[in-house]
Amino acid sequence: MKNVIIGTAGHIDHGKTCLIKALTDINTDRLKEEQQRGITIELGFADLPNDLDMDIGIIDVPGHEKFVKHMLAGIGGIDIVLLIVAADEGFMPQTKEHFEILKMLKIKKGIVVMTKIDMVDDEWLEVVREDIKDHVAGTFLEDAPIMEVSSYTGQGIGDLKKLIFEMAAECGDRREDKSLLRLPIDRVFTIAGFGTVITGTLMEGSVKTGDEVMIYPQQKRAKVRNIQVHGNTVEEARAGQRTAINLAGIKKEELERGNVVAYSGLLENTRIIDVKIDLFDNTGRILKSGSRLHFYYGSAEALCKAVLLDEEAIGEGQSCYAQLRFEEEIAVKRGDRFILRFYSPMETIGGGRILNAAAGKKKRFDQAAITGLKIRDSGTDKEILAQIFREESDRLADLTEIIKKFGRTKEESEALIAALLAEKTIKKISENFLLHQAYLDQAGNRAAALLAAYHKENPVSGGMLKEEFRAKLKKLLRTEDVKKLELLVAELLDSGGIKEKAGMISLKEFQVAYTPEQKKAADAFEAVYLAAGLEPPLTEEVTADSKDKKLAGQLLDSMCGSGVLTRLNYQYYIHTQALKPAMETLISTIKNQGKITLAQYRDLIGTSRKYAVMILEYADENKITKLTEDFRVLYGQEK
Structure with missing residues (x-):
């Protein structure tokens, strides 16, 4: 129908x-x-x-x-x-x-x-x-x-x-895909014996009796108890129908005209949106940046301030890109049309279209921001989606967040995503984490600049410790998402101009070059660790006689990078030549016995408990073994 x-x-x-x-x-x-x-x-x-x-x-x-x-x-x-x-x-x-x-x-x-x-x-x-x-x-x-x-x-x-x-x-058919449900509320009332009832025009999607819905912007959940279309009870209402819904789990006083009924996760509350504003040809008013306005969308009204991004002011028949900044949270969708009225006098002056339904603050006359809005305004669906990926990559957004901002069905979005992947505009980092290639290039350049500065200051260090690199990159990229940062670092190591060796990160082309004096000091350090075997001294004891302690530390790090030494923890290094047979003994024993205790391992390698613990903890840290109760098993084989 x-x-x-x-x-x-x-x-x-x-x-x-x-x-x-x-x-x-x-x-x-x-x-x-x-x-x-x-x-x-x-x-x-x-x-x-x-x-x-x-x-x-x-x-x-x-x-x-x-x-x-x-x-x-x-x-x-x-x-x-x-x-x-x-x-x-x-x-x-x-x-x-x-x-x-x-x-x-x-x-x-x-x-x-x-x-x-x-x-x-x-x-x-x-x-x-x-x-x-x-x-x-x-x-x-x-x-x-x-x-x-x-x-x-x-x-x-x-x-x-x-x-x-x-x-x-x-008339063309409306979009009835269930996931798109949006019903702006224009009436709220109660019926004795039924409770809260709302009415509105179902703009998109569909809704069935028994569905759980979300009321925006309150983000309150409710259950659809009953549906009527033109006074007739139905099991399902579809886009384009005048609909009355009896809601369970929410009171009349919690709702008002302008709220939107949708499914959870479809919309996003915001106080800032990016828009294209068009003034009426006969408005007779000048709209200046900073003007206070009444904003009408769906069945709602809200107060906002207009920040014009590419003009100082516009008059009748003119257009501009702008941000509308609201005094309260609203929930809208990209592509929605709206009407504007002056704050005082209450006179209708124009309207426009929403380009970004949940935006961050933009600076006026920022050319990159204006270019992005032009794409959102007149680009193809694929170009608009690519622009959303470009902007949302800055905050390492999930794919689900990007699809929400795009405002299409999952199937429609996935078809365009496949095209963007094929042309290498975006890249899949994990199943629900995709980044724009321009962002990856930028992140790679920032990482390279970070490491270049480190190499210049620390010429004999094999690289920056991975933990330090991660912390500095996190600050540089202004992100708090540690898990996604880890995935990003892995991607940069896989495809960028950086490498990891022995827990240190460096530029791929970087090579340590010792002066004769530095080579002499490194050889002396190596001799100490060779003689110590499985019972190495504290690092500060090894470098005690060095005049330049910082340089001595860098030499030890570079020896780790070249594979001569291995860092057990922040206090101890060990010669790799001594560690290697000890690790082989550990692995072969567990394979034969299924597990090993600390005491057993201590006796096998013929050292004290202190050093056996350090080696076992190193194995745990590097996911070679895993401590279970009071024994260790091979990582990934624990039961």
């Missing part, structure tokens, strides 16, 4: 509510005040019966200028608009404002409906008809039909219905 939402727009008292009643036999003014005053204050809803296997809902919006924010709450998710113009008045101020809003929201289909034709003569009708054509020229309604009706006499209502059905049949 095709689901279509129709919205009305137009000046107060131009007959929107009467037209809907003529079409559907439903009075959408449900409030007592509305019926007494004869004006629409809140959103009204009706379904248009048909035998064409279509679910057509109609939203009645207020026409009075005081209730524009209510109009905005209902107009965002529509497929077709009925722009209502009374034949006895023509285009009026709210008609113009509503029409500008419709253009800004990029509504693509519509019908101009001239109401109250029974109140004017043919000559006046022609004047109003030409006035309408002048106002819609060059817009999405330029070639739209102008239907002339009277809700009082019924004239033209049948023809209008027929045209609505034809246009509804041409």
Whole structure:
């Protein structure tokens, strides 16, 4: 079944509510005040019966200028608009404002409906008809039909219905993939015996009875107890349907208009978004950076400050890239349209499109940031996804976070990711961790610069200790994710210009070159360790007679790098020639016996307990063995 939402727009008292009643036999003014005053204050809803296997809902919006924010709450998710113009008045101020809003929201289909034709003569009708054509020229309604009706006499209502059905049949299908569920709440109330009920237009996705959903931005969980579409109980609601949902596990007081029903993890709360702003051609206002604005999105309203990124100020008909910084958290999606009104006076000035639904602060006139926003604004899906990878790589984001920011289904995202991997724009580091190649190149360059500076200061050191390298790279890349940093270091070692040997990191091309004096000192150190065998002295004892203690330490590190010595821990080195047979004895004994105790090993290698412990702990640290209870087994073979 095709689901279509129709919205009305137009000046107060131009007959929107009467037209809907003529079409559907439903009075959408449900409030007592509305019926007494004869004006629409809140959103009204009706379904248009048909035998064409279509679910057509109609939203009645207020026409009075005081209730524009209510109009905005209902107009965002529509497929077709009925722009209502009374034949006895023509285009009026709210008609113009509503029409500008419709253009800004990029509504693509519509019908101009001239109401109250029974109140004017043919000559006046022609004047109003030409006035309408002048106002819609060059817009999405330029070639739209102008239907002339009277809700009082019924004239033209049948023809209008027929045209609505034809246009509804041409509407494209909405995205119903379950994972995309988004329903902006426009009403919250309680029903005795049922509890909390919310209503809204299901913009994307689908929802079933029994589903667990998340309410944003509160991030409160609730369970779908019951679903109704146009008053009928259903098991599932789909995109494009006016939907009422009975929620369990949440109170009416915890919800409000503007909240969004979605699945957990679909949206992200934020106080900063990147946008493209377009001002109305007739706004008559100048928007300066730092201006305070009312921001309308879905069925919600929020206050924000506009920080213009590529302009000092813009005027009517102009555009710019900007950040909107909010006073409270919101939850939106990339690609969403929005409307802006001045903080004071409350005047609608324009709108735009969300380019990044959860952004970090950007500096004004930062060319790299502006270039990125241009890609997000007009690039292909693949280019936009690549740009998201580029930006999110800076914070080592998970793949799931990137797909969330992209806003497509997992399957759609994976197809584009495969293409980006094939062309080597991005690289897989682990199953859920992919990085942009530009970031990897940058990280590699930073690591190389870090090591080059170290080699210059420590020319006889075999390299930087891996722990020190990791700590400095962590600070350089401004990340706190140790696990991902470890994966990144492994990737740089695999494909970058760096290498690891004996627990030290160096540039691949780096080679230690001793002076004669340094060679003499290194030979003396080696002789000490050869003589000591499996019972090496403390490092400070070995270097006690050295005039330059720092250089002596670097010489020992370089001897580890060349494989002459092995570092057991921060206090002890051992000659590799002595360690090697001791390790062979350890491994072969465990293979034969299945395990070995400290006492057994001490006796086998003929040394004291102190040195046996150091060697065993070295084996544990390097994942050769593993301590289990009071014995050791080979790493990976423990039971």
